[in-house]
Amino acid sequence: MGDLGAGMVALSVALTLIGTAVATAWAQKVIGGAAIGAMAEKPELFGRGLVLMVIPETIILFGFVIGFLLLGLIPQVAAVP
């Protein structure tokens, strides 16, 4: 793989992380707002609210995994133990 190829892969990794991070942030903003709103009236919803709030974290986790696998395609990175 040439430098250009490696660069493209690195860019893809960055894009993957940016996309999934923004998606997670947006989703958490919405859910977090709703959770806080509900909790303001019913504090006993804390547990449920927390669970709902963190669900979108899966998105960036997938982004992380995909990014990690993509990184493996770059020979220079793969060479590092």
Place this chain on the structure above:
Amino acid sequence: MAAGNTVADYLKRAVDRLPLDRGNYPYVTARVKAKKSLLLPVETYERLLQMGIPAIARFLGEGQYHDEMLALGARYDGVDLVEMATRDNLATVFTQIIGFSEGSLRDMIGHYLDRWDVWNVKTILRGKFYGATAEEILEDVIPAGSLGLAFLERLVGLETIEEVVEALEDTPYFSAVLGLTVAPGEVTTLAPYEDLLDRLYYVHLLEVIPPASEPTTLFHNFVRLEIDVTNLKTLLRVLGVEGLQTRQLFIPKGRYLRRSDLREMVKLDLPGVLRRLRNTPYHDTLAPYLQEEGGDPARGIRAMENWLLDQASTGSNLHPLSILPVLDYVIAKTREVENIRIVARGKESGLSVEQIREMLVV
């Protein structure tokens, strides 16, 4: 407000259609839904019916009316206490909702809640008209709209109707009540002016919130449904009453019922009205009460109120991230307060449990 055709107007309308973040919908809807779940459940009314008025006050004070009961409990008792606590609570809760909403959502809620301005203006005018004391009037004032308590108190403090009208000059309601000052001696009833105030409120409401985007369209449609229900209630009340046909009773721009139709229906009997409603969603709800001559229009009115509650609640489930959950809560909360007051007043005047139960809308 005529739609202009300048470039700026086009731009504004274009922007209105953009799916921009125009309010903190998730927060507000989740919060009002939580609030709605804290309203008294149906079974509770059954228990309230078995309680005495002091016990009702105590029970309310252990729930959502806690702060109000603490503030008023030492000074008032009986029905007064229940009425004042529910009144204060209503004002606090609605002001709070406006407080925590943002953007165009806040505007819509604010305009919708201006109905309390109309209510207050009516209350004050009526009080002045029938010579009630300032204290008596203030008991029924609910400062949940745009007119603040200080302003309302000033209005209540004024001596005559003319002064009240004058003080309303900067509000949107001035034009409706202006007629009261033209020939004060000739005013024998406030009813036409009250109708005018209602009409003004709805016309203004539909005008300031044009159906430009999905949120505003939902709002618009629901308000027009509410206009229909209000008109139907008016219709059922005045049916068969002589001399009202000349008055402008109805509010324009209802969703399914046109004003011209309603004006014709005033002259019909109950089955006739029902026939005219055949192609509207209201037919099935009203059918049991209007089928025969005589019927039971009073229960028909309650059925319509119930129907609107159901519509609000259905709409709020279909469009969970819209303004509908808020409207749903506003209506349900208002209904709860009215129900509590019905129970308390019914108890006070010695009605039987069955009679009071009959009057509740749950």
Place this chain on the structure above:
Amino acid sequence: MLRPKEMARVLIAGPRDRLSSTIEILHEMKALHVVGHVGEDETFGLGQPLPQASEVSESLVKLRSIASILEIEAKPTLPAAEVGSDAEQRILTLEVNIREEEESRKRIDELLAEQSVRIEALRPFATLELDLASYAGYENLSVFVGRISGDLDGLDEVTERYEAFRTGDVIALFADASQEDEVRQFLLGQGFASLEVPAEEGDPRQLLQTLLEGGEKWRHRLDAVRERLTKLRAKYADFVISAEAFLTVEIEKAEAPLLFAASDHSFVAEGWVPLDRWPEIRDRLGGVEALYVDLQNPPGEADPPVLLDNPKPTRPFEFLTKLFSTPRYGEIDPTLPLFVVFPLFFGFIIGDLGYGSLFILLGLVALWKMRPPSDFRNLMAIIMLGGVFAALFGTFVFGEAFGIPFHAAVETVAGGPQPVSAEGTPLSWASFGINIPIGALVHKLTDVGDMLVLSVIAGAVHLGLGYLIGIVNELPHSRRHAAAKGAWLAVLFGLFVILMYAVRSNRVAGFVWDQVLFFIPRAILDLSGFEIPVASLVLLVVGTAAVVYLEALTKPINIAGFLAPIEIAGLLANIISYTRLAGIAIAKAALAEALMSLVFGSLIFTGQIALVIGGFAALVVAQMLVFFLGGISAGIQALRLNYVEFFSKFYNGNGVPFKPFGAPTVETA
């Protein structure tokens, strides 16, 4: 221990005149969770409150309001002493007193507010020393009164016929009416802002004087009112508190019939009792004449209330369980697993002898100072146990205290620990001459791979436990669902084996693959460069097929069940989610390391007095930051792994908490 207390359904029926004695006994026993009667039928309607309910309610409403006005805080320690028959009288007296004081307080407040407005309006006029009458009533003169920032030097050019009075920035200008506009123009240019002349008469200085004196007097009166209220509070506080407690109990008894079914001559009460208290209830109520008490078969859809039953040390963790949701009756109570896992995860993330000890200390203080029941106390007890594990991990695994390693890591990576001393060694406790004879098994900042693998192992074990509990939960209801959970467990195991094999070059994963998973056949399948053990592939395929068979091919066919293969990605995400244990531990350690290197290397070790002093201040701030940030994120993330990843494998929740009739209601703030 793993299940809530067993409940029995009780039916009590008797003639109406036994109602109040039954209520007395039930209230005293605090063992019956009453199921409210719903629905009218021919003979049985809702019971009516006992006759005293109204009266007691009225007193109670007054009393609570009075307590709020007097700002009396309820002390739960005070017993609900019997309040004498004069209670009502005393409440009324109190009410009258307070109403008067409250009203005068309000009146004086309003009066003072009104006066301060007048005072503010009068003040500028008092400095001008002109009588208030002199500002109005001229035909040919225009009067300008207000504040001005500029000066009047140029006014002569505008007009000659004027007279000005000025003190400070307050000005009164009398000018010829014909030149009013020119003068106003000029004044506005000089920063003039007009003041309204008060609608009062006389010398403003005198008026002001009188007002100020009057205000003083009113303030004294207000103080007197406040003092009287304070006295009332001191005098009546105990009475108010005990009367409130007593009446609350009274009203609970008086309104109990609202939960019962009643006919003209009899009543029926239904509810749940913990099975071990049933004999007691039977004997006590059996003593009442003409009362029928017996167990009955619960109706089909019955959902018994849940009373958690855990050994004492694990009881604080019931708080975490309830924070999510009370378990359903018949479901395994996850408190015990939480008791084991939460502190372990918390300890792993913190992994520091110093911070761990601080958490223990905090917990001990809370246990010593606070009385149960208190959610905050529970939380501190939980944190304390987490602190124990943090200290253990910090001592024996990570070799670290207060963010400083016992011994510096041998290999320094780029961007890792920076040298802080002249000898060029990174910061460690050895830098202070403290030599702790324990080496770190895992260095957080350099052995990142170990940390990640450890997290994944913890995740697999935790999730596996979740599926096991899931099997136990489902077994009584549906063997099919239980078997599906088992199939998922197989899939999980398969994924785990693949992961361990893939990273076996890591020493921890290698150990697991070689020593722990020794029973897995060593046959490897090469999927174009991606190697996986054959056994794990079998597990995945068989497990998934089993899940689809069990969940989808039901009668009628459940379409959602066909989505099971997609859920494997979800399970993988679950496992990977546990790497947050490593992630946060490393991030916290890195933050601490960086801050400490900076504080010691650039400030304290310099030996310059000013820098050293600043360094110690910075040290305190930095340590607090790491401690609290670490505590909060460790707590939340450890909780999340339990709530989201773990609970989703077996937990339903939404149970009804057991609330026996007569038990004091805990005031929720």
